[in-house]
Amino acid sequence: MNTNEKYKLADLVVAHALKNGAKEVFVEIYDNRSNNIEIRDQKIDSLKESNRSGLSISLYVDNRYSSHSTNRMKEAELYKFVEEAINATRYLAEDEFRSLPDPELYYQGGGQDLKIFDSGMDSVDAKTKIDLATNALNEAYQKDDRILSVSSYYFDSISNSVMVASNGFKGESGNTNTGIYVTVSMKTETGRPNDYWVESSLFFDKLKTSGIGTKALERTSRKINPKKIASGKYSVIVENRVAANLLSPLYDSMTGSSIYQKQSFLIGKQGLPVASEVFTAIDDPHIPSAPGSRLFDNEGLKAVKRPIIEKGVLKDYYIDTYYGKKLGMKPTSGSSSNVVFETGTRNLDELIAFMKNGVLITGFIGGNCNGSTGDFSYGIEGFYIENGQIVYPVNEMNITGNMTQFWFNLKEMGSDIREDDSIRIPSLRFEGVQLSGI
DSSP states (O other): OOHHHHHHHHHHHHHHHHHTTOSEEEEEEEEEEEEEEEEETTEEEEEEEEEEEEEEEEEEETTEEEEEEESOOOHHHHHHHHHHHHHHHTTSOOOTTOOOOOGGGBOOSOOOOOOOOOTTGGGOOHHHHHHHHHHHHHTTTTSSTTEEEEEEEEEEEEEEEEEEETTSOEEEEEEEEEEEEEEEEEOBTTBOOEEEEEEEESSGGGOOOSSHHHHHHHHHHTTSSOBOOOSEEEEEEEOHHHHHHHHHHHHHHHBHHHHHTTOOTTTTOTTSBOSOTTOOEEEOTTOTTOTTOOSBOTTOBBOOOEEEEETTEEOOOBOOHHHHHHHTOOOOOSSOSOEEEOOOSOOHHHHHHHOSEEEEEEEEEEEEEOTTTOEEEEEEEEEEEETTEEEEEEEEEEEEEEHHHHGGGEEEEOSOOOTTSSEEOOOEEEEEEEEEOO
């Protein structure tokens, strides 16, 4: 189904819903194609191809709201589906805050080409994909006698959709993504270390395909013979690849649902410092060829570049229409696009060389954060640093603290953001972080 056909069908469904008693309607028609290939120890373990298409509809009926989806796309079947969904909605409790967004907040069209769709990705044959995964695996396979297993994965996806709202919004979007990652596990006298490396891109011809297996093996080998260190407060560097793990509690506490449900330690903090002055992050939806780029969000709200935290001060929340009404706040968007951090001048190696002694965190293992209080505890693994050199790997340790104080210990942003991530965060250097070990 091409874009025009999707729009035509969406318009028919919207009109039918209004005719049958819905006050407002939002319809999305989508299709998605994806491929996943897994190779384990030079044998193809799985080949998966998925082709999905369907329609989702949000209904606002007599101050009641419901959402439904179907993959039956014939008009007659859709009409019956809509009628049944409207009747079912009438049995739900009323909710005065449910409505479509203010039309003035919608994306109005005419936006720039964000260059996030590779029209040639669908023509790449299966053998090419298998060969890429195989070559990545062979970079590590049998390169060390201690290797227990090596697995490589190739993935890609192609998505298209149109959205139509009964109060005037129409928008179409499409995006692609592809990548390769390799995992390596080893058997040693002190345990079974494992690690991985991944490369991804929105465009097949820009995907980095070499060095992935080599990097995964290197990272795994460095974990052999880990030690524990004494509990205490340490200087800490968090590698860019895993730094986003620490951001999840911050992001969750900025959402309208968390604020309304009193599950946010950032309630009432807008305009106040919540981190050190080196912390600046903006939400930028208009970066060409970036994974999170978009012209509008899943409600149709126009995507706008805006600061989230500026020099440590909380500037804005992530508020959708529903929770905006409940909280009496203007909707911004209920989700992030590209979160871009202001960077420093030193990369990871230079940050390590600067550190007299401390810990480089390269992975998080379990743990949790209390959204209401900000108290957190996460298992970590990484390396002990002494006089600017990595001395030995460490594991079976926890990082603990409270998010309301933790980010004030941030002393330096690295320069090493990963541009293939929607969260463009560099490595981070903290001082006075509580680690629990021996």
